[in-house]
């Protein structure tokens with residue numbers, strides 16, 4: 115058993131309370147590789163932002179849970195080396211699907227876990243979430259739960275259709291489970307193809323797809339039921355058109371990829387939404403830079419040559435999200 119506190123990590127409690135009160139959101143960036151980790155830490159340090167580094171089941175399968183945990187510990191030390199005296203870094207399990215997986219992560223130093231029982235019947239979701247909360251709270255680890263189903267595909271999590279969270283259930287759910295934050299479904303979606311073209315309208319000037327707006331009425335209803343309670347949005351990449359265009363210009367094929375417009379995420383950040391999950395945008399930033407570099411430098415074969423621009427491009431994207439979308443810059447609790 116390793117406590118996350120020994121690793122220099124923090125849980126989400128204080129940062130969420132401050133974010134809800136201050137009208138901003140904490141970025142939750144998924145990571146699988148060293149370059150992503152470096153870019154996340156550099157961006158968080160330069161902007162003086164708290165940050166959640168999250169690991170999905172797919173990331174654990176790809177990189178190995180032990181390695182990712184030591185990388186998170188390394189991230190804390192790296193942040194200090196870059197001049198941040200008190201880094202606020204959370205290591206979070208994204209979409210935990212069983213008590214055993216959550217327990218395993220807590221025992222190896224994660225400071226926050228998500229238990230996603232959203233596909234289960236309501237009472238089973240409550241029972242599973244409550245079991246994880248009881249274990250996690252013994253070690254001061256915070257727990258994110260989910261009510262409502264998001265559409266889209268993210269690693270092993272996939273659903274054809276979305277079901278908005280029912281506001282009438284949230285008080286009962288939060289009270290009976292004791293969860294620390296709640297992921298809700300209001301129209302965000304996993305992956306780089308968040309909406310089918312038939313769900314969108316086309317901008318007459320650019321011909322680009324315009325996705326349907328988020329259900330802010332549902333969000334506001336939930337906020338009224340649970341005043342000040344931390345709300346989480348999954349599937350909140352914006353799928354920047356310039357990255358998609360670069361990928362397609364250098365041999366990729368991502369027709370009609372579409373994300374959540376940043377204005378809507380900016381608006382959500384000002385509400386009780388205090389954690390916004392971004393994964394696809396980092397994948398796109400990395401792939402766009404690698405494709406461009408290799409196309410322009412066909413004789414190069416040193417991975418450092420193409421991973422450096424990939425890392426720089428991700429860092430630029432992370433800084434943009436922190437400063438221009440979520441507003442979490444200069445929000446470290448301890449200066």
Ligand SMILES: [Zn+2]
Pocket residue numbers: 209268304348349391
């Ligand atoms: Zn998710």
